[in-house]
Amino acid sequence: MKSNKGDVIERIVRSKIGISELSRILQVSRTTIYNWFECGCLDLETICRIGQAINHDFANEFPEEFADMHLHHITATAPVKTYDNCTAQYWMSKYISLLEKYNESLCNLTKSNV
Numbered sequence: 001m002k003s004n005k006g007d008v009i010e011r012i013v014r015s016k017i018g019i020s021e022l023s024r025i026l027q028v029s030r031t032t033i034y035n036w037f038e039c040g041c042l043d044l045e046t047i048c049r050i051g052q053a054i055n056h057d058f059a060n061e062f063p064e065e066f067a068d069m070h071l072h073h074i075t076a077t078a079p080v081k082t083y084d085n086c087t088a089q090y091w092m093s094k095y096i097s098l099l100e101k102y103n104e105s106l107c108n109l110t111k112s113n114v
Contacts, residue, residue: 004040008061009050016054025053028093029100046089 013022023030026049036042042050044065051058059066 005042005047005062006037006040009042009047009058010037012056012058012061013050013054016056022050022053026050026093027097029097031100032093032096043089 013019017025019030019033023033026033036046047058047062047065050056
């Protein structure tokens with residue numbers, strides 16, 4: 001079975017710092033990171049963020065993607081749509097984190113009422 005990007009990145013992350021530490025550095029939940037790895041189709045921006053967090057250059061593992069990125073930056077005419085310099089992935093991660101905190105609060109509230 002061929003490994004996907006998520007498998008490769010997960011193996012490198014675990015050899016360097018671990019999932020919990022990565023989640024603290026990137027300020028996303030561990031669940032979000034596991035979802036990234038399981039999905040296996042991480043975008044280049046997320047791969048770069050992970051690489052910066054663990055001080056690793058993923059260009060060695062994914063040379064064709066980084067080459068495509070270089071070509072894209074040269075030939076791109078329209079800017080990438082961002083909101084306050086944050087991507088949709090950023091807001092999705094923030095939403096998931098907030099939702100997890102909310103669910104935890106509900107569980108604590110339910111336990112204290114029982």
